Amino acid sequence: MAEETPNTTADQNAPQPSLHIVGQYIKDLSFENPNAPASLAPGAAPQIGISINVSAQKQDEKIYAVELTINAKAERDDNVLFNVELVYGGLFDIQNFPENQMHPLVMIECPRLIFPFARQILSSITQNGGFPPLLMEPVDFSAIYRQNLEAAAAKIKEGEESTVN
Template structure:
């Protein structure tokens, strides 16, 4: 019967004799709108324009440690739509999540926060943004899904290229 229980041997993580859990764990504790702003500076004239606005979307990911094993991640999305040289609408959304970590090596937290964190938050931020634009009198703005893992890998490649390039010039 004892062979039926693995006790983490296959993962290399075994419980301590005192019952303490030593396996790494990461999870989303809470998510929330930290800041939301919708501007419609040219209403009502903007609704008489039949041209579709040109939309510019900018993303930024930031975060900070807010507790011993808790980090806040903020996904900031800025949208500016213009039509015929006039602003149709501007939306600024800061959507945040609290992530808890237990037994996770420090060097693995940032990669998680820059890949998995935004991947978990983005669908909810996308909905908030679409609703705000729709409630402002425009068709909902549905953002395409983003591969945050690929973006992280690109940024790591760019940083390693700059580091090796700098070292090569010395």
């Protein structure tokens, strides 16, 4: 008695999802050390504020440009030590993913793949500017994604409430 095998030929012939980095680039890089050389004098540890924004734009049917905008500002005693802005991007070839997975894929996975490169640039530029290298912790892009979805939902809800009143 022969065992029946499920028909998996259709599954095997279906195109497999793929995500490839086509290229990476620096779109904008700015480093300011407005109080040099006084800013390099020893002193108390600076307060460092960092913000990260993710944006994406579809370039054609399967190519997406995803950009990280990272701002880092170090201050001590109300004096700016340094201010860095980096817009770092990646071009991604994305094929055969279900439509309902595209937005999280582009806004979470793509930034996660290029972030280490952007982090290295920030580390190098702050060190080359005369400061210790800025060593950013890994970023939870899925948490940023959820926060942005919640903020968008709240904005929509505010709009609905203001039109009702």
